Amino acid sequence: MADPNENEFLDDLEAMEAEIYAAAEEEIDDEALELDQLRAERDEFKDRFMRALADAENARKRSEKDRREAENYGGSKLARDMLPVYDNMKRALEAATDEQREVSGPLLEGVELTMRELLNVFKKHGIEIIAPEVGDRFDPQAHQAMFEAPVPGTKAGDIIQVAAEGFMLHDRLLRPAQVGVSSQPAG
Structure with missing residues (x-):
């Protein structure tokens, strides 16, 4: 027969073992919960970092685009103000x-040289002349119709007169060419 003290000791030992296992499981659950929280926090920081990185890259691209536009088109107001000088010299x-x-040969030669220099400066800064000819088709992207008139021998939309040349600054219209357009009905 087993000793009652031995049974009591075994019961106490089993109870202590159960407590230790319960405490260990609770600690493991707490550590797992803490680990899950740390992973969630890591994922949130990673997401925020990636967004910040993408925002920084977008800002860099935007500033580069703004810098290029300022370089190419920053002088457009001055260029536009110089166009009447060109018109008057021409x-x-x-x-x-x-x-x-x-x-007045030397005087006119000086004006011609000044005109050539002005055209060289225009070219250097990306300003190109839009010079339509009589008979060309009217292009609303590059021309401004100053008047319409029926002219025999032309088709509607043909340029019949060029009042002023137009200008492009790189790929932007600085001033449309001012033209007269035929309104002659086709027939």
Whole structure:
């Protein structure tokens, strides 16, 4: 027969063992919960980091685009203000008669040189002339119709007169060419 003290000792031992297992399981559950919380926090920080990285990259691209646009188009107001200077110099050169060229040759030569230099500066800064010819088709992307008139021998939409040349600054319209357009019905 087993000793009652031995049975009591075994029961106490089993109870202590159960307590130890319960405490260990509780500690394991607490550590697993803490580990899950740390993983969730890590994932949140990783997501925030990736978003911040993407935002920084987008800001870099945006600032690069803004810098390029400022470089290419920052002087568009000055360029637009210089166009009447070109127009006036061109009109002055076109208005000079042969007599005036004989009398004021050096002066007109100076104006021509200044005009060439102005065109070189335009080219250097990406300004190109839009020079339509009589008979070309009207293009609303590059031309501004100043008037319409029926002209025999033309089709509707043909350019019948060029009042002023237009200008492009790189790929942007600085000023449309000012033209007269035929309204002659096809027939």
